Amino acid sequence: MAKDLDELLDEVESKFCRPDPLRLGMVEQPRGGGGGGGGGGGILSNDRNRAEAKENLRSTETFKKEHDLDSLINEIFEEPNFDKKRFKLKSKSSGNASVRASIQGLGKSCSPVYLGGSAVACGIGTNTSQRACDHLRCIACDFWVVSYNDYGWDKSCDYLFFRNNMPEFHKLKTKLIKKKGTRAYACQCSWRTIEELTDLQTDHHLRWVCGKH
Numbered sequence: 321m322a323k324d325l326d327e328l329l330d331e332v333e334s335k336f337c338r339p340d341p342l343r344l345g346m347v348e349q350p351r352g353g354g355g356g357g358g359g360g361g362g363i364l365s366n367d368r369n370r371a372e373a374k375e376n377l378r379s380t381e382t383f384k385k386e387h388d389l390d391s392l393i394n395e396i397f398e399e400p401n402f403d404k405k406r407f408k409l410k411s412k413s414s415g416n417a418s419v420r421a422s423i424q425g426l427g428k429s430c431s432p433v434y435l436g437g438s439a440v441a442c443g444i445g446t447n448t449s450q451r452a453c454d455h456l457r458c459i460a461c462d463f464w465v466v467s468y469n470d471y472g473w474d475k476s477c478d479y480l481f482f483r484n485n486m487p488e489f490h491k492l493k494t495k496l497i498k499k500k501g502t503r504a505y506a507c508q509c510s511w512r513t514i515e516e517l518t519d520l521q522t523d524h525h526l527r528w529v530c531g532k533h
Contacts, residue, residue, distance in 0.1 A: 325465070327371050327500070328445070333498055343374050347370070349489045350370070353358055358405045373509035397459075408526075427532050428532060428533045429444075429530045429532050429533070430444055430445035430451075430453045430530040430533075431446060431447075431530075432444070432445060432447070432520065432521060433445060433453050433519070433520040433521070433528070433529070433530045434450055434451065434452050434453060434517055434518065434519060434520065435452055435458070435503075435512065435514045435517075435518045436451075436452035436503065436507060436514060436516065436518065437501050437502050437503050437514055437515045437516055437517075438500070438501055438502060438503050438519045439501055439519050440503075440516075442454035443533075444533050450517055452503070452517070453520075453530050454467065455530060455531040455532060456505070456507075456528045456529070456530065456531060457528065457529055457530075457531035458507035458509065458510065458526075458527055458528050459498075459528075459529055460507075460509050460510070460527035461507055461509040462510040463486060463487065463507040463508040463509075464484070464487070464507070464531065465493075465505055465506065465507045465528055466487050466489075466501050466505070466506055466507075467504065467505045468489075468496060468503065468504045469501060469503055470498065470499065470500050470501065470502065470503075471497065471498060471502065471503070471504040472497050472499040472502045472504050472513035473495055473496065473498040473504050473506070473511050473512075473513050474495045474496070474497055476495065477495050477511055479509060482496060482506055482507070482508055482509065482510075482511060483508055483509070484506040486506065486507065487508075488512050492506070499513075501515060502514065502515050503515075507528070509527075510525070510526055510527070510528070512526070
């Protein structure tokens with residue numbers, strides 16, 4: 321690098337600093353000086369020009385180096401590197417954990433399967449956690465079972481009513497009676513009004529199963 325700089329300085333000196341032989345005689349003589357003095361003034365002027373040219377070139381090279389260094393630093397800070405990559409990887413890892421948690425949460429079935437009134441919490445039912453299943457499916461009509469808290473079915477309900485109106489609530493509500501503490505269940509072929517926690521296996525006429533949570 322130092323060798324290249326010296327060569328560049330020599331080239332600049334040869335082009336811009338060395339006096340043109342044709343113009344040597346045109347150097348202005350200092351006032352009050354003779355011919356010898358005029359020659360000395362021209363030489364001193366040329367030396368000054370060379371020194372100034374070298375200093376300007378060094379300043380230009382220094383500025384260029386500093387500018388290149390500043391540009392490199394800016395590129396390093398502006399370019400998305402490790403920090404953002406770590407953030408993306410962390411987000412991806414968090415997303416995968418959420419997906420795994422969701423997958424693990426799927427496919428769980430109630431055992432045993434419970435029905436219950438509106439006071440009974442819904443969720444995955446077990447022997448130790450007695451919750452009413454809210455993912456019931458009928459294997460006879462292949463409909464999901466709907467349920468309405470604090471309602472019971474009118475005694476006039478029949479098979480055709482549910483066959484024609486399931487699962488539209490605005491049609492089913494014509495046969496729903498407001499009754500606190502009860503829960504109305506229905507599919508397209510069966511219906512029940514439940515007030516207390518009930519094991520589904522005790523009702524042999526229902527073809528309802530847990531559709532998995």
